[in-house]
Amino acid sequence: MNNIFLEKAGNIDIKLHEKIVNPKSVCSIVEHEDYYNGYGIKEIEPYCGRNVLLNGDICFDFGEHYVGYLSFKLSGIDEVCDSPVKLKFAFAEVPFEFSHKDGNEPGWLSYSWIQEETIFVDILPAEVTLPRRYAFRYVKVEILAKNKRMRLIFEDVKVKAVSAAGFDYKRVVKEDRFSKIDEVSQRTLRDCMQTVYEDGPKRDRRLWLGDIRLQALVNYSTVKDINLVKKCLYLFAGLCDEEGRVPACLYEKPDPMNGEIFLYDYSLLFMAALWDYYKFSGDKEFCEELFDVAYHQFERFYQIVSKEGIVLDQEGWWCFIDWDDELPKPLAMAAIAAYCLNFARDMAAELGKDAQSKEAEKYRLLLCDGAKKYYFNSEKGVFEENGIVSWNVNIFWILAGAVTHDEGRRIMKNLEESAEARLPVTPYVYHYIMESYGVLGMKEEMEKLLSDYWGEMISCGADTFWEAFKKGDSKFSPYDDCVLNSACHAWSCTPIYLIKKYLEE
């Protein structure tokens, strides 16, 4: 731990903006196969501040996704409140989360992520604030027990929404056809921007390095805040382990703590995040402070690169790449490293660290050469490993500069036409496909993918962009149960940045 960095992180005061929001409507939850994953929300009436619950379940729709604190006034009519009122609240980012039933839990993550509360109110009338922060658009209320003759009235149901980004939405894209994507991107970013850049405000709320890099890019295009980025980068730098490894994720509370997970790909992306920050802010002093931490990740990485430029798969090293267990990882890891070495080279050069700049470029070239020599299948016109072709590997070689733009465009075309090329499963990797199209000037393809992937999510009801999305597999989940997925996830909010950078430049 580096206490100076942690202290500096602690000294950056993040003000959370607040907004009080009432529900837009009172609804019922409808189970029907026409809806995405079988669950939909049907408006009963607009919310008008006062609602009588007739002993039945009810659902409030807040009109859009928020992160915040739910409160309401509760009173009884017809009869005195002679016994406590027992209520259950279930929160959902997307309607199909309401399909969750206790006991039916095939997923491998803790079901404590399901956002719900069971409360007792002893005395009516009462003003109640539920005890935690929730990420949701919909909230279902069930009356579990009460004086049966008494009917309950909910009044002034509201969420105190919080975000470090604030609630003044301004569209940043120029063209109308992107307006919905702009709105959903910005809402996703807004709801993930809390006292750190959370990866998902429902789950898992940690600060992840791969995610913050993407969030910060979107932030530079929209909110233009630098404090939260600085705080987060200080936290990562401050929480390196005794070997100097930047953690892949960290906890801010109760005290900053690394998440005990170290991933090669994420650790190298620290340099990318630093470079992006520099490009936006011009703050050389801050980059100087964190450069050694960022570059040390590469020095560690160099040790697992062979003379031929091949990453040696070995016990005890982990990288994320994507939520795809069948994808061989060494080649993908090499590609990402080569991509990140560009930032290391440029950052070092900018700071006058010529030796390191040269070293970075040397390794980048070594990796690129190794890949082209040993892993490029000239017949298929793509990189492959163990006979497996993936978008994942190829796009990072393009971004790394291993191939010319012409070669890159041919690779992209070959991938598009390939029946075997493994598709990514997370918006995180789709971002880098988009970036590749962008770098290669393939605007048409880029816009098609934007529409096919993020646009499709919106068609499926996304109000904020999702953690995981596989077209044609609505139940896909990295955790074996889609109700555990986060439906407002940092790494998915990049379309707005991509549009501004490549489609409207």
Add this chain to the structure above:
Amino acid sequence: MNNIFLEKAGNIDIKLHEKIVNPKSVCSIVEHEDYYNGYGIKEIEPYCGRNVLLNGDICFDFGEHYVGYLSFKLSGIDEVCDSPVKLKFAFAEVPFEFSHKDGNEPGWLSYSWIQEETIFVDILPAEVTLPRRYAFRYVKVEILAKNKRMRLIFEDVKVKAVSAAGFDYKRVVKEDRFSKIDEVSQRTLRDCMQTVYEDGPKRDRRLWLGDIRLQALVNYSTVKDINLVKKCLYLFAGLCDEEGRVPACLYEKPDPMNGEIFLYDYSLLFMAALWDYYKFSGDKEFCEELFDVAYHQFERFYQIVSKEGIVLDQEGWWCFIDWDDELPKPLAMAAIAAYCLNFARDMAAELGKDAQSKEAEKYRLLLCDGAKKYYFNSEKGVFEENGIVSWNVNIFWILAGAVTHDEGRRIMKNLEESAEARLPVTPYVYHYIMESYGVLGMKEEMEKLLSDYWGEMISCGADTFWEAFKKGDSKFSPYDDCVLNSACHAWSCTPIYLIKKYLEE
């Protein structure tokens, strides 16, 4: 409503004493037919301030019944807390309350009375205080969801116990054979003495007139507090309805409010409570203030008494008598009224209200004569109504002074020997049997009943005296499910008063 009385009640500041108590032991809950209603508590180890929960349920035994607020420190070992911890707490006054299962709910009271909480703790370590006040000796903790590899540590588990009576227990009986009954009686009173005299701190927490009369008697023998009694009597007087009826019960919070229940027997007992207060405190001024309210209840009652001294059963009037639906009520009501008229007569005389004193005595005699003429079965030697003989009716005629002490003793003997005499089902009525024995000087019988009823409750595991108890019917409940019964109930705590007044005088 009489706002002057309510204001005076509000001006009496009741200080709640507090005591911090740790559990005595860490236990498991055992289901076995040897235990009362099939549930027992088995000590695993003494509580030593730090306990590791190995992914299983655990139970803390606080050694005795308390009313208060549960808190603890929670932390994790072996693994980082990467997801919220979801815990369920179930509180029990007696072990068999743990038999309750959601969905298996045959009772007719709201199951919101079952004391439990399900909470989520997002961040560890945490100091947690559960949100409500609970009445319990045992608390079961279930881990519903968490990071499976992390084990949880509970530390500093404690209850902040509260009572207006305080926690300095002093035995008041002289003889050792009464010591356990003294302890359980005083604990029952202590835990019911909160900001009002609650009938039961688990359920239903209201202030009931029949109950407070008995609690106050015990208080005069033990705690000797007068403020709480005054506050409660002011509340009843302040919450009369537009016809001047004293309510049978009331709510103190959020603002004092009558319980919308009016019972003739309870309303007349207001005078008994006033008289008892006078005898203890000598505070004539207070009694003067409330006399009219108390006497008005009799004036209303006189209207349903026939010239023959018979209470006219009629639509729309209610009395409690006992939790026994098959007991005919008019004769019992007449007996209770005649009993209460003694207090009305004496209180009026003490305050120089001769006309009312005479009127009260006139009605008392009228009722007694009517009962003896129309309802005394000379063959059986007991009062009966519609062919039904009950202890309930007979004891109140004895207490009313309808018969001489010799006649009274014969009646008691006849009841004892009768196979048909209906027994009471609540300690509330058993109190008045005891009082009858006491008045009649039948010490031996009184002590036998003390042992057979309250002593038997203790043998069955009572730590505080119960709301309802029927020897040989452990599942008896006025609410059709014994888990809804209150196991710490005001009206059951009188043995200590009875012992002091009749057995150790």
